[in-house]
Amino acid sequence: MAGAFNLENEVFKSFLACGAAVVIKMQCMGPITSFQRAKHKAWTNPEDARARGKEPKYSEDVERVRRCHLNDLENIPAFLALGAMYVATNPSPTAAIWHFRVFLVSRILHTFFYLKGKQPGRAICYIVGALVNVSMAIHTLCTVFS
Amino acid sequence: MAGAFNLENEVFKSFLACGAAVVIKMQCMGPITSFQRAKHKAWTNPEDARARGKEPKYSEDVERVRRCHLNDLENIPAFLALGAMYVATNPSPTAAIWHFRVFLVSRILHTFFYLKGKQPGRAICYIVGALVNVSMAIHTLCTVFS
Amino acid sequence: MAGAFNLENEVFKSFLACGAAVVIKMQCMGPITSFQRAKHKAWTNPEDARARGKEPKYSEDVERVRRCHLNDLENIPAFLALGAMYVATNPSPTAAIWHFRVFLVSRILHTFFYLKGKQPGRAICYIVGALVNVSMAIHTLCTVFS
Secondary structure (H helix, E strand, O other), X not given: OOOOOOOOOHHHHHHHHHHHHHHHHHHOHHHHHHHHHHHHOOOOOHHHHHHOOOOOOOOHHHXXXXXXXXXXXXXXXXXXXXXXXHHHOOOOHHHHHHHHHHHHHHHHHHHHHHHXXXXXXXXXXXXXXXXXXHHHHHHHHHHHHO | OOOOOXXXXXXXXXXXXXXXXXXXXXXXXXXXXXXXXXXXXXXXOHHHHHHOXXXXXXXXXXXXXXXHHXXXXXXXXXXXXXXXXXXXXXXXXXXXXXXXHHHHHHHHHHHHHHHHOOOOHHHHHHXXXXXXXXXXXXXXXXXXXX | OOOOOOOOOHHHHHHHHHHHXXXXXXXXXXXXXXXXXXXXXXXXXXXXXXXXXXOOOOOHHHHHHHHHHHHHHHHHHHHHHHHHHHHHOOOOHHHHHHHHHHHHHHHHHHHHHHHHOOOOXXXXXXXXXHHHHHHHHHHHHHHHHO
């Protein structure tokens, strides 16, 4: 039972790959926000606005990126913690690898649909990612209490 | 000292149980937000509002759920990371298991009190959860530097 | 390859120290927010404002702390997850320890510069922290796919 967290465990390697990739996606939201702020000349902090000779301004396009980023914060750190817990329960490799891949793809598509304002794509991707998280949490609880 | 993260370690099992349960609680905030948006017909994204023949609208009841969710994001991912670090330091089992249980109960009650607008229950639960986090962080630092 | 997560591994010990310290820094944002709310008599929740005989009020100084805290949430949980993944890939100890130290210092200075409204210090610290995260993510991906 020892040693789920080593690089000879295919489940752990898959988790590392999907986890690192989804965090890189999340980190991209910062530069996308900065790009939208520059494009719409809309900064929230007075020191940022005034350095460009502007007053603080609200932009719906900036807020959209920020809502998308906040949705990431609601789901991706939970995935990273639950994924590691799930790896520790020695799940079926096929099931585990597909949990990780489906989550990664759902969050990339969620960002795409959110920034484009497309429904129901955004809602479906959110639900799929959340269900992966809940599935891993239930599997972990069942293993611990069995 | 090797192998804190295996299922024969009672401390790790308790962490898995409380950690998975508190993430399930956090994931419930998404559906609760959706429910409040539908109840008050208050959507922020134009594509969501217009699909129901409405304009984007602000609702204090929706914002309350979102503030509660944000408070979760400020405390629960920190707990998940600190809890795993704390498990790695081989703490006293009794102390560790009570840290995890108290955190779980404090966050469930925090949500209940926040959504009902009850003080000082909400503040007390927030402080208890934050103190659990700080206690685990200090224990980890003391172990590393001893 | 087994056993990266034990206290005889200097890389893991450094991660525990920097990770616990940066979470303590993040947890301080809650009390700083409360202090600014009390100083400016600006509470968002009606039950908090009315308990002091006030109406809910907006304060730019409170919002500044909250934006700084949100920036922490966008970067610190990602660091905690990526740092643990990176430790699992058995990186060069010197490189790893400096990744962790640079991140910790960059986030402490980021908070200082954000609360003082100082640019370009804030932007530089944000970028340094984000680059540490991306560097650890790329290292993890390279190890997994090599």
